[in-house]
Amino acid sequence: MTEQTHQIRLHVNGVEHEAAVPARRLLSDALRHDLGLTGTHVGCEHGVCGACTVLVDGQPMRSCLMFAVSAAGHEITTVEGLARPDGELGPVQQAFRECHGLQCGFCTPGFLTTITAGIAENPDPTEDEARDMVAGNLCRCTGYQNIVKAVCRAAELARSGEDGAA
Template sequence: MTEQIHEIRLTVNGVEHETAVPARRLLSDALRHDLGLTGTHVGCEHGVCGACTVLVDGQPMRSCLMFAVSAAGHEVTTVEGLENPDGTLGPVQQAFRECHGLQCGFCTPGFLTTITAGIAENPEPTEDEARDMIAGNLCRCTGYQNIVKAVCRAAELARESEDVQ
């Protein structure tokens, strides 16, 4: 018995992709293996660690828990899509750089997407709100202090860029 293959159209980082996947192909696998977007990392494969988090219609989603066929018709944003239109670092990326919010970097893509959605919802988070924002993402290296600083700095940078426009 052969597995049925589905032709789907995925919009990822503003670019439309056509691909053929089995119904059980996870979004994380489709992004990494079918589309070559390897910035999304797969950690626990159970939705616990948050390393695979992407944005689906602007909301954080564990891509290891979502089937690729379910993403058809939705806008998916991966870590590769977080830079500014001119190719410079986006506010969350810049804040991670300035605040030394990463060490090994494995969990970073999930944090960046999660924080992007978080500051869109709460553009002026307190430190406690920043901690709540990242509570679903695990990091084994940093101790979270610089990540919390990066959340607050990212919100500040995002507000400043809105003021300029």
């Protein structure tokens, strides 16, 4: 028996996409498999690790916990949407590069989206606030020191406009 699909429109990274998905298709799977946006990584599939975090209407959301049909009508930003329109790195991406905030890179997309939302809410975090900001994301490679440094540096870049963003 063929599973019934639903025709949905997803607004991802400023572009509208149409997809036919089963009702139980996770947003993470729709992004990766239906839209070809493979930057969103799937780790634990239980919402614990944070690797699949995307922004839904500017708020961090575990895409492995949200159905794609529920995302219709919302603005979704994946890691691919964090770069500037000219392709240059956004402030969080730039800070991760400068501060060596990644190693294997598997968890990085979730950190980048989480931090982007965190800095929008708190544009001048202390080191403790930066640590709290990323506390819900797991990394098996780093000791989080450079990730915390990257949060503070990203906030600095965003405030000063050094990343070129308006």
